[in-house]
Amino acid sequence: MRSQKLAIPDVIELQPTRHADERGNFAETFRDDWFCSNIGDRRFIQENQSHTLRRGTIRGLHFQAPPAAQGKLVQCLSGAIFDVAVDIRENSATYGDCVTRILTAERGNQLWVPEGFLHGFCTLTDDTVVAYKVTAYYDRSADRGVRWNDADLGIAWPDCVEPSLLSDKDRHLPCFRKMQPYFTIGSAA
Numbered sequence: 259m260r261s262q263k264l265a266i267p268d269v270i271e272l273q274p275t276r277h278a279d280e281r282g283n284f285a286e287t288f289r290d291d292w293f294c295s296n297i298g299d300r301r302f303i304q305e306n307q308s309h310t311l312r313r314g315t316i317r318g319l320h321f322q323a324p325p326a327a328q329g330k331l332v333q334c335l336s337g338a339i340f341d342v343a344v345d346i347r348e349n350s351a352t353y354g355d356c357v358t359r360i361l362t363a364e365r366g367n368q369l370w371v372p373e374g375f376l377h378g379f380c381t382l383t384d385d386t387v388v389a390y391k392v393t394a395y396y397d398r399s400a401d402r403g404v405r406w407n408d409a410d411l412g413i414a415w416p417d418c419v420e421p422s423l424l425s426d427k428d429r430h431l432p433c434f435r436k437m438q439p440y441f442t443i444g445s446a447a
């Protein structure tokens with residue numbers, strides 16, 4: 259497994275090592291010991307999978323409020339996504355900044371999005387399957403978000419975005435400025 263810190267260093271891209279042979283390849287896509295030593299002391303307790311039918315669909319931008327805050331380890335199992343993490347830690351030097359990464363099933367790369375970040379993605383292919391492990395259980399009452407195209411965030415979404423391909427919930431999310439502060443660096447996740 260290789261890791262690469264991105265523009266916001268707490269957001270990390272992971273690249274599992276693939277062992278190729280005449281049959282195809284094999285990769286360890288997650289190891290608890292490697293993750294704890296190299297990324298952070300976390301336990302993943304839920305795994306999610308979404309299948310998105312159409313290219314250009316957006317899911318996000320989401321987070322769960324503390325104490326149900328989730329770190330997410332995201333990967334694409336089929337197709338490709340434009341993945342986004344936005345820093346919402348109030349005392350962070352990169353508060354409001356975003357990191358974007360293309361994750362593809364072909365490459366098998368992953369994105370670690372820690373607690374204190376909004377997360378969302380746009381599908382770059384039809385029939386996209388995304389899987390992600392999370393560090394806290396889903397809690398509907400803690401489910402929060404920010405509108406995907408908030409001008410203050412200025413995320414450079416890909417041209418294929420179809421604003422109509424959005425859940426009702428995501429269409430009605432509040433803007434970034436109205437978001438209550440939930441996270442500070444150094445506070446318990």
Ligand SMILES: Cc1cn([C@H]2C[C@H](O)[C@@H](COP(=O)(O)OP(=O)(O)O[C@H]3O[C@@H](C)C(=O)[C@@H](O)[C@H]3O)O2)c(=O)[nH]c1=O
Nearest residue numbers: 306308317318319320321330377378379395396425427
């Ligand atoms: C996230 C989640 C949803 N659900 C249910 C609630 C609802 O009925 C249905 C669909 O939920 P949503 O519309 O919230 O699904 P979706 O828009 O795909 O939400 C996801 O978006 C990405 C970007 C994330 O980062 C995830 O953490 C999650 O928020 O699934 C669960 O049962 N468990 C879960 O963990």
